[in-house]
Amino acid sequence: MPVPATLEFFIDPGRCIGCQACIQACTECDSHKGQSMIQLDYVDRAHSTQTVPVVCMHCDSPTCAEVCPADAIKRTEDGVVQTARKPRCIAYSNCVLACPFGVPKMQTRMNLMMKCDMCYDRTSVGLKPWCASVCPSQALAFGTREEMARLRPQATPVNTFQFGAQTIRTRVNMMVPREAAVEVVDVTAAMHEPTIGHAILDDVFAEDPDGGDL
């Protein structure tokens, strides 16, 4: 049974409090074999407690599946990109390297790539994924668009991401401020900006904004 098209996943990193409940809950999913598939990224660990939960964005054109030499990654009709199929996965890790969001993880003990499948055993019967059901601040939320519009009047979902020349549309939405009125999250645009509180630039060829030698 497919995941109902009306039910969507919404990520709002601004609401994340870093409690790691999603990570723990993820391991409970029947189809995850006790592995957690959520990463909690620290944005700027030395100066901020801000965290960002990373789950699979379930792209319309999944790069992980495009690069798989063993044809092991499949997308079901509801747009959910599934974990690599065990009989086919050869643990080649192309998907791990290729995914622009850094989602797939190679489980070397099982020689199997496992990734967030939106708790397919739950969402396909209309339940919320584990992470969204336990998230206390609803940084990870699962529901209808109308629900989100009612509950979060100041935010709007965006599901188009720009990585340089590559545009990626996803089934999972990122919540952005409504007043920003953006239609695309330009991921690579921020790579040349100095990180907050750092004197070190990510782009080593850029000029130091302070004018000194780096």
Add this chain to the structure above:
Amino acid sequence: MIQKQRGGGDARALDSATTPPDGRPMAEQPKWRRDFPIDWAQDEYVSRRELVKFMVLTSAAFTAGQFWILFESVFRRPAAAAPGVAIATVDELPIGGAKTFTYPEGSTPRLLVRTGAASFVAYDQQCTHLLCPVVPAVELGRLHCPCHNGWFDLETGRPVAGPPQRPLPRVLLDVRGGSVFATGVEESTT
């Protein structure tokens, strides 16, 4: 595969086809992309007609095979006996002596063993286990395969010890006029 699906397949599965990176429709994509679809439904797709066709053809092949076996067992004529070929003279071999020969011409090596004053036996020299050449152990009344310590009875060619399960093919002999003639090969699987 996708073209086939369009005929009578699940239209919903087609509508949700994964977008190729260049955004062009699937019909304009290279063949490899259509052969290795990312969509689960297309990857798993076997139409009812294809399944029934496979089952019917496979069953038909099995049935035809059964009839072929029946035909072979009823109508097959025994192969025409090859003419006798002189392979050795009686005086050539001492009692207990052995020599190899080929019969018919171009066959695998056969082994001729003189077991008595007027008694000869001949077998294929290839062990029926893994085709190593067997060597005669006349004093034991056996043939020995040294590769895996297989033993055959010298009188009958049947396996008596070790890994071989099938007897050695026997070469039929005719001793007349001081010569040994090979007249046929008896293949046996039991």
